[in-house]
Amino acid sequence: MRRVAFAIVGILVVVFSTYVFGQSATPKTIALRCGSLFDGRGDGLRKNVVVVIEGEKIKEIATSAPGDARIVDLSHETCLPGLIDTHTHILLQGDITAADYDQQLLKQSPEYRTILATVNARRALEYGFTSIRDLETEGAGYADADVKKAINEGVIPGPRMQVATRALDVTGAYPLQGYAPAVMVPHGVQLVDGVDNARQAVREQISHGADWIKVYSDRSYRVREDGVLDDIPTFTMDELRAIVDEAHRERHKVASHAMALNGVHNSVEAGVDSIDHGNYIADEDLKTMAARGIFYVPTIFVGEYVAQGRAAEGAPVWVKMIQIHEDTFKRAMKAGVKIAFGTDAGGFDWKVNPAKEFSSMVKFGMTPAQAIRSATVTAAELLGMKDSLGTIEAGKLADIVAVPGDPLADVSVMEKVDFVMKGGVVERGP
Numbered sequence: 001m002r003r004v005a006f007a008i009v010g011i012l013v014v015v016f017s018t019y020v021f022g023q024s025a026t027p028k029t030i031a032l033r034c035g036s037l038f039d040g041r042g043d044g045l046r047k048n049v050v051v052v053i054e055g056e057k058i059k060e061i062a063t064s065a066p067g068d069a070r071i072v073d074l075s076h077e078t079c080l081p082g083l084i085d086t087h088t089h090i091l092l093q094g095d096i097t098a099a100d101y102d103q104q105l106l107k108q109s110p111e112y113r114t115i116l117a118t119v120n121a122r123r124a125l126e127y128g129f130t131s132i133r134d135l136e137t138e139g140a141g142y143a144d145a146d147v148k149k150a151i152n153e154g155v156i157p158g159p160r161m162q163v164a165t166r167a168l169d170v171t172g173a174y175p176l177q178g179y180a181p182a183v184m185v186p187h188g189v190q191l192v193d194g195v196d197n198a199r200q201a202v203r204e205q206i207s208h209g210a211d212w213i214k215v216y217s218d219r220s221y222r223v224r225e226d227g228v229l230d231d232i233p234t235f236t237m238d239e240l241r242a243i244v245d246e247a248h249r250e251r252h253k254v255a256s257h258a259m260a261l262n263g264v265h266n267s268v269e270a271g272v273d274s275i276d277h278g279n280y281i282a283d284e285d286l287k288t289m290a291a292r293g294i295f296y297v298p299t300i301f302v303g304e305y306v307a308q309g310r311a312a313e314g315a316p317v318w319v320k321m322i323q324i325h326e327d328t329f330k331r332a333m334k335a336g337v338k339i340a341f342g343t344d345a346g347g348f349d350w351k352v353n354p355a356k357e358f359s360s361m362v363k364f365g366m367t368p369a370q371a372i373r374s375a376t377v378t379a380a381e382l383l384g385m386k387d388s389l390g391t392i393e394a395g396k397l398a399d400i401v402a403v404p405g406d407p408l409a410d411v412s413v414m415e416k417v418d419f420v421m422k423g424g425v426v427e428r429g430p
């Protein structure tokens, strides 16, 4: 009797281990038959290509599928590298007006907001964004690090994430604001003043899972008579330098929300790694950005999207900022600054497809191919992952999307992604 029991246990162990480890022992081969391929290495399309995937990686780009492969027919589609959005907020559900924002921080618990964030993560993936850099939780603490963990452990679907956790700003510069002094309200960031506190905050955030440190470098925007967008810088140079130094010392990078003259200039001087928004950037600073390889993440679409709402609230500067932004974008292209695709999704409702940013970039002067490369090759470089992401070539992770049409002829088809593969796993599509 006992021998029989041992035999049964033995069989179960074999069956179980085949079930659990079988996949990694002999990786499954999938062949994507693509009508066209934009591989991200050049600006053109290749016709009738087969992308062979083994396990989580691309094995080869071929003309026919291997005999044992599972074939996915995308012969009426254009295949592209998985898209990367380098500026998102999955913990935010749109904040066109101050009231939208206060409502979320005052009436929704971080736990409830995290539940909503899991839905946004799935949406991002279904839109074709297989990787995102999520730039702070807006008052929801370290919830982004937990969402990332749940995705990495296969608990919920979502993109690869790099997270910034709480972000940093100085006292009096970030909402919630305007409440009576005796009323304690939450803030959308970790408030820090002084060099030592700033360093401590960087250490805390990294210890709780921050991949990036995000700083808010300016606030309170106004257009000067000469057309320059002016601001109030938040941190002193000493504080900003301390934050960047501490992050870099711990091998982490710094993203700076900087929309105007002084915020951008101080950030560039302090040595941040990306300038986010950058509605106005002086020529001198563009030159420095190009020379030092500092990325520009322009987030154009959100500006257009929130402008009307904020103008109606009594802040017409947001409408003027769009024209200033276009001029800056063109000067940045001319200066040879690396421009990475980022949308600020969450700043607008996640039900709106962030891929609308492609059309905004083309409207401001990029070719469709340049806009797509900003969301693939350049964005992968910003994430420090250009060896594994950003192009479709042998040896890279199999992050691949497909759209029905030719995005080089009409870039708005990037809003119609209908096939998504992340790390060799089909997340959406046939």
Ligand SMILES: [Zn+2]
Pocket (backbone or CB within 6 Å): 087, 088, 089, 135, 344, 347
């Ligand atoms: Zn943002």
